[in-house]
Amino acid sequence: MNAVDNNNMQAEEMSLGLLLDALSGNKDAPLVFHYEGRPVKPGYHITEVKAGQFSALDCGANPEAWNEIFSQLWDIEEGGRTHMPAGKFHAIVLKVSEHAQLDASAKLTFEVSDGVRPMQLYSAAMPVLRGGAVHVALSPRPASCKPRDRWLAEESRKAAACCGPSVAGSACCA
Known part of the structure; x- marks a missing residue:
């Protein structure tokens, strides 16, 4: 039985490598995370970074x-600290990567x-340099139905292929 590889992330998800690449050119700039319409407090801590490898069955019994x-992120106020x-x-x-294998x-x-x-789970948007x-920006990470998500992605792909630029002699979907 082959498992579906979910390492192909959704467009709104960020990988660790992508975030680190985006931060590498601005190492001295304050890093400000935003959630629930506000920035984290200047005293915030990164209390843990952990890696997980998961195996599961989705609601359609797909591995x-x-x-x-x-x-x-521990969003606390701590005397006189900045972001x-x-x-x-x-x-x-x-x-962390010296002690745990981070993909x-x-x-x-x-x-x-x-x-x-x-604690609440959030997905990160692409970092923006401003001021x-x-x-x-961190967005709440909702639950999803993976079989439905895959079906919607496939339907979207089919629609884009069908309704994209037409090739001479081909008919578009009706």
């Missing part, structure tokens, strides 16, 4: 397998809590 990296530089985040990830192409998930509310800081 699934994927790698995922989790970065835990950590992008280079410090980069260094933390490199330190740079793995899906990146952020776990965020203020230490009071339960001298690197901003990363």
Whole structure:
């Protein structure tokens, strides 16, 4: 039985390697994550970076397998601190990679809590340099039905192929 490889991420998902590449040119710039309509507090900590390899059955009884990296943000206020530089985040990830095998192409998930509310899962958007800081928007990561997601992606691909530029003599879908 072959597992579906979910390492082919959705367009709105970010890999660890993509984030690190985007941060590498701005190592001295403050790194500001945004979630629930606001930035993290300047005293935030990266409390954990962990790698996971998962095997599962989806709701259609299809075997699934994927790698995922989790970065835990503790959104706290801590006396007089500023947002950590992008280079410090980069260094933390490199330190973790000395002890745990981190797949740079793995899906990146952020776990965020203020230490009071339960941890929530977020996906990261592409970083944006604005006002001298690197901003990363985090979006809540909803549950999904993987068979349905694959079917929708295939239907979208078919529609794009059918309704794209026509080749001489070919008919487009009706």
